[in-house]
Structures are given as structure tokens and as C-alpha cells.
Amino acid sequence: xxxxxxGGFEVQPGGSLRLSCVASGFxxxxxxxxxxRQAPGKGLEWISLLSWxxxxxxxxxxxxxxFTISRDNSKxxxxxxxxxxxTEDTALYFCAKESGSYNAxxxxxxxxxxxxxx
Amino acid sequence: xxxLTQPASVSGSPGQSITISxxxxxxxxxxxxxxxxxxxxxxxxxxxxIYEVTKRPSGVSTRFSGxxxxxxxxxxxxxxxxxxxxxxYCCAYAGSSPMEFGGGTKLTVL
Numbered sequence: 001x002x003x004x005x006x007g008g009f010e011v012q013p014g015g016s017l018r019l020s021c022v023a024s025g026f027x028x029x030x031x032x033x034x035x036x037r038q039a040p041g042k043g044l045e046w047i048s049l050l051s052w053x054x055x056x057x058x059x060x061x062x063x064x065x066x067f068t069i070s071r072d073n074s075k076x077x078x079x080x081x082x083x084x085x086x087t088e089d090t091a092l093y094f095c096a097k098e099s100g101s102y103n104a105x106x107x108x109x110x111x112x113x114x115x116x117x118x
Numbered sequence: 119x120x121x122l123t124q125p126a127s128v129s130g131s132p133g134q135s136i137t138i139s140x141x142x143x144x145x146x147x148x149x150x151x152x153x154x155x156x157x158x159x160x161x162x163x164x165x166x167x168i169y170e171v172t173k174r175p176s177g178v179s180t181r182f183s184g185x186x187x188x189x190x191x192x193x194x195x196x197x198x199x200x201x202x203x204x205x206x207y208c209c210a211y212a213g214s215s216p217m218e219f220g221g222g223t224k225l226t227v228l
Contacts, residue, residue, distance in 0.1 A: 043220070043222035044222070046215065060215055103211070104209065108163035
């Protein structure tokens with residue numbers, strides 16, 4: 001299993017970014033996928049999930065209405081569209097795969113860094 | 119502010135056992151056995167250690183074990199080793215969202 005994130009960048013407050021995650025080593029369209037972030041020197045923060053079929057989404061309150069999770073199963077890719085960014089969104093963003101056998105994340109990418117700064 | 123509370127730090131000497139607690143405030147935390155634990159080594163992505171309170175994924179050392187009583191879940195590491203020095207996170211269905219992490223506990227091996 002491999003998850004490779006990209007798209008992290010430095011952006012000004014109020015700006016937008018789109019993160020991508022390309023998956024390999026498993027049948028991507030069988031699994032729920034997540035985004036989790038980690039601010040510098042802080043803990044893990046779950047932010048969103050998307051079901052295998054792209055139908056069911058959940059968001060943490062901190063990003064609801066600003067972030068949109070999506071996927072393209074034909075390209076084995078997961079996305080996170082981030083709008084109206086604030087300095088509070090500065091973090092390393094991890095793409096993660098949920099196990100098909102139990103309710104937990106079983107694999108993580110290495111993360112892509114997002115910095116929101118003026 | 120996470121709904122799952124962990125101690126900020128714990129420490130132990132090689133060979134000892136330590137326990138990290140994770141206290142939840144929601145009834146869903148108490149009623150559902152959906153608690154997992156992750157180890158994050160410095161500069162690395164998290165790694166799953168425990169799922170569904172007590173179960174270990176294939177390949178995880180038997181030195182790691184989990185339990186839960188009431189509104190508190192626990193991760194116990196026995197036979198502490200230097201390479202166990204890391205940050206540990208609990209994760210659970212906390213009611214308000216399908217997944218929430220505790221604040222993390224830094225384990226120092228003395």
C-alpha cells in the first residue's frame with residue numbers, strides 16, 4: 001500500500017489549494033479514505049472522510065463549509081479542495097486509508113505541507 | 119479541544135511497563151468499542167497499533183495491548199524499549215464526528 005500526497009504550498013489567508021493523493025497497492029475503489037492534518041508541533045486532527053463510492057462524506061466542524069473531499073476512482077486519487085484558508089489551517093496534511101475489516105485507519109501517506117501566511 | 123483526553127507525557131525505564139489513558143466524554147465512546155491507537159515516531163507518519171479496543175493488526179508486537187473500562191481506554195506497552203519513544207494517539211468515534219483523535223501522549227524512555 002502506498003499513498004502519495006501532493007499539492008501542498010504556501011498560500012495567503014483567504015486563498016485556496018487543492019491537495020491530491022494517489023494510491024497504489026490496493027483496490028482503491030473498495031475503501032473509505034480520510035484526510036488528517038497535523039499543525040506544527042501539535043497533535044493529529046481528523047478533518048474529513050469519503051466513502052468508497054463517493055457518496056458519503058463527513059467533515060470536522062473546523063473545516064465544514066470550506067473544504068471539500070472528492071475522489072476519482074478511475075485514477076485511484078483522493079482530493080481535498082481547501083477554500084477560505086486561514087493561518088489555523090497551516091499543517092501537514094495526511095491522506096489515509098480506512099481498513100475494510102475494522103473501523104480504523106490502517107495506512108497513511110507521508111503528508112504534504114500547507115502553510116497559510118501573509 | 120479534543121473530546122478525548124490523554125496525559126501529555128509518560129515515561130518509563132527499559133523493561134518496565136507503562137500505560138497511557140484516553141478518557142472520552144461522550145456516551146458513544148462508552149457504548150461503542152471503536153477505539154484505536156497509533157504510534158508516531160518523530161518525523162514519520164502514524165502507525166496503527168491497536169484497533170477495536172484490544173485487537174492488534176498483523177505485525178504489531180505483542181508488547182502493545184489495549185483495554186477499555188467505562189469512559190477510559192488504555193494502551194499498555196510492556197517490556198519498554200528505547201525504540202518505543204514516540205508520540206501515541208488514541209482515536210475513537212466520539213459522537214460528534216465519525217473519528218476524533220486524542221491530544222497525544224509523548225512517551226520518554228529513560
